[in-house]
Amino acid sequence: MSTQEKLLTLLLEHPTEYLSGERLGQELGVSRTAIWKAVQALKAAGYQLETKAHQGYRYQSADILSAPVIRQDLAPKLAQIPLNIFPQLPSTNQTAKKAAADNVTTPQIFIADQQTAGYGRYGRNFVSPEQKGIYMSLLLKPAHPLTDVGLLTTAVATAVFRAIKATTGITVDIKWVNDLYYQDKKICGILSEAITDFESQQISHLVIGIGLNFATTPLIPAELQNKVGALFQGQPLITRNQLIGAIITQFFDLYQTYHDGDFLNEYRAHSLLIGRKVTLQQGQQRITGTVKTINNTGELVLTTIAGEQVFGSGEVTKVHF
Structure with a gap:
């Protein structure tokens, strides 16, 4: 240091x-x-x-992103994980993927105060202004072949849910698979990207990107202001460093045991979708039905006119309130 x-x-x-x-x-x-x-x-x-x-x-205390400040809230074992903090990056996920290509030691965490080319699912633009959000990516090298992807993505959402609850007392809602909502507006998106080894065609690294709107910003496009919110509307109750530390703690706690799915009851209890009629986009197909549950492998179970259907991927594009 x-x-x-x-x-x-x-x-x-x-x-x-x-x-x-x-x-x-x-x-x-x-x-x-x-x-x-x-x-x-x-x-x-x-x-x-x-x-x-x-x-x-x-x-x-100040809300300047800082590795020493984040580490003070981490257990000794987690405090050894490299925290790479940047004033600005195009994308923390892209930076993590480049590090994976360079065979850096994992796990590592990449955090930016601002992103100039942040993106979410399907390459959608993610507005990432300075000092207003948490933009972080975790770079992991799975010790075993990656299975139960549905469980991992739901586990990450649960980890962020727990971190917010533990640090602020705020209870947010989870929209399958891994978006977090507060006061009926999206405040967090999670994007997991696998990196495949060219020779073995096996997954060599996993990048988990977390984009969280921490405080309100006028930079959200007008067409999204009714859909996108922030964890804090006024003066934040905590700093971003505190929430980042809690996310790291909760994630690595769940990462060790996510295969058993014990967290899913908590995930279901705070689901935004269970019991509601939704429209699911899967490729070019749209399916409308009522969400029966999230099953024990993290898949969405829909009751449709065709009967009960199970989906491991796709995007819920509409919730019929």
């Missing part, structure tokens, strides 16, 4: 204390001048460091 990161980590370990430049220098093995320069660099980057004469420095 750089001197700045070490300094920030040390201040985070003593949230209520002022730490003098002399003490910080001794702890980090650098001069007081180096400490002063690191403090100025952190302030220039947007961190709020309170300075008190004859006492030293103290960290004040």
Whole structure:
């Protein structure tokens, strides 16, 4: 870690204390001048460091994306996972896929304050303004052949649901497969992309992208404003760092055991669709029916005029309220 990161980590370990430049220098093995320069660099980057004469420095919470701040809420094992944070990227998923091609160590996490070419399912544009959202991708290398894809996608949605609940107390709704809704508006989309090894034709890596509208923004196109919302309409109750840390924790907790499907009762309990009439788009085909349930492999079960039908893929394009 750089001197700045070490300094920030040390201040985070003593949230209520002022730490003098002399003490910080001794702890980090650098001069007081180096400490002063690191403090100025952190302030220039947007961190709020309170300075008190004859006492030293103290960290004040701010919503600047920061690996040391995120790590403070992670268990020691998870805190070792590389967090790659960027002011701006075209797309965190694309960056993660490039890293996979370069055979980087996995798992890794890629986070951007802003995306200039963010995308969702079917390549749809995902508006990703700075300081207003969480744009992150997890790069994984499955230890075993990837099976139960329906369970994995529903597990990711459940992990984000749990993270929001744990940090804010807010209960959101889940739209199959993995969109999250709050106050009848979409606030989060999840896009999983598999990378196939050319020689073996087996899945070598998995990229899971999470795009969450954290705070309201005027940049949402007018035609989407009745459909797209945000977790917070006014002043956020938490920081993005806190929610990112919770998402990481909840995801890796579920990732170990998602095959057993134990989380599905929770997923069903907060489903936006069960019991409702919907239209499902699958390729060029549209199917209308009433959602009976989400089955034990994460598939959508529809009751249609043709009888009961089960779908492992597709997109619910309309919910008939």
